[in-house]
Amino acid sequence: MSTRLVLVGCGHMGHAMLAGWIASGKIAAHEIIVVEPNEVLRNRAAALGCTVAPDAGTLPQDLAPDIIVIAVKPQAIEEVLAHYTRFGNGKTAFVSIAAGTGVATFEKILGDKTPIIRCMPNIPAAIGKGMMVVFATDRVTETARAFVADLLSASGEVATIDDEKLMDAVTAVSGSGPGYVFHFIEALTAAARAAGLPDKTAARLALQTIYGSAVMAVESGEEPGVLRQKVTSYKGTTAAGLDVLMGENGLTRLLTETVEAARKRSIELGS
Numbered sequence: 001m002s003t004r005l006v007l008v009g010c011g012h013m014g015h016a017m018l019a020g021w022i023a024s025g026k027i028a029a030h031e032i033i034v035v036e037p038n039e040v041l042r043n044r045a046a047a048l049g050c051t052v053a054p055d056a057g058t059l060p061q062d063l064a065p066d067i068i069v070i071a072v073k074p075q076a077i078e079e080v081l082a083h084y085t086r087f088g089n090g091k092t093a094f095v096s097i098a099a100g101t102g103v104a105t106f107e108k109i110l111g112d113k114t115p116i117i118r119c120m121p122n123i124p125a126a127i128g129k130g131m132m133v134v135f136a137t138d139r140v141t142e143t144a145r146a147f148v149a150d151l152l153s154a155s156g157e158v159a160t161i162d163d164e165k166l167m168d169a170v171t172a173v174s175g176s177g178p179g180y181v182f183h184f185i186e187a188l189t190a191a192a193r194a195a196g197l198p199d200k201t202a203a204r205l206a207l208q209t210i211y212g213s214a215v216m217a218v219e220s221g222e223e224p225g226v227l228r229q230k231v232t233s234y235k236g237t238t239a240a241g242l243d244v245l246m247g248e249n250g251l252t253r254l255l256t257e258t259v260e261a262a263r264k265r266s267i268e269l270g271s
């Protein structure tokens, strides 16, 4: 069977998505070529059953994949894309998961008739619980859109946006968001230790509390604010804690600043 997909870069995100695609059966490993210069990471992709290549120069001359997924760092995009110009201005759709880098950069290098999709995934894609947000240009056919959306659904939820400018905010919220949440776990663990709990107990209580609360927020269908009120007894312990967390310089303000810093960095990466 012919190659349907080329994955360029098989690091943290590339591998997370690749493993999900293959496990879902939406695409077979033998329909995928992975280009990855790092030998260890290349072997990891080969172990999934994919054909692997160390660089674009070793790809077959007659290769005509449906999609090429670019999963390298934003700083490397321009240099990497220069090796894929032969796939530009044709039927192959390019899917980029890079932060910041806009459609204009892809069109400049690959040609402005190239179908381009930007996708912002997040790392829980590795366990099928990701949030993938997609922006596609008018050049992308319905068939390609449907194929990509179906493939991405193997990694979690898929949403689309019509305004590319929103991708910086998306990146700052759901792309980077797992980093914030992992830090919240660290911070609650540190606070638990400071309150006198032994290290292991502190880590366990923090992690299970965040896990249980997140699953409950998803499965109950209730608003987070309503759930919060269910925990908060009148003049009780939660109210005392939330007075700090929801105070004037509390978490909402901190997260607003956090997201804005990440959004600005996404814009910088794209310029």
Ligand SMILES: NC(=O)C1=CN([C@@H]2O[C@H](COP(=O)(O)OP(=O)(O)OC[C@H]3O[C@@H](n4cnc5c(N)ncnc54)[C@H](O)[C@@H]3O)[C@@H](O)[C@H]2O)C=CC1
Pocket (backbone or CB within 6 Å): 008, 009, 010, 011, 012, 013, 014, 035, 036, 037, 038, 041, 055, 071, 072, 073, 074, 076, 080, 097, 098, 099, 120, 121, 122, 123, 175, 176
């Ligand atoms: N890590 C995350 O949680 C997320 C990352 N992203 C985006 O995904 C992209 C990749 O990020 P990570 O996977 O975290 O980085 P990473 O460093 O783990 O992976 C990048 C991979 O690209 C490979 N590479 C470098 N030059 C190459 C070339 N010429 N051809 C093929 N492969 C090449 C590297 O060897 C590396 O394995 C970035 O653009 C990032 O903005 C997007 C959302 C979330």
Ligand SMILES: O=C(O)[C@@H]1CCC=N1
Pocket (backbone or CB within 6 Å): 099, 171, 175, 176
């Ligand atoms: O930190 C980054 O730049 C990438 C994009 C979103 C998550 N990781």
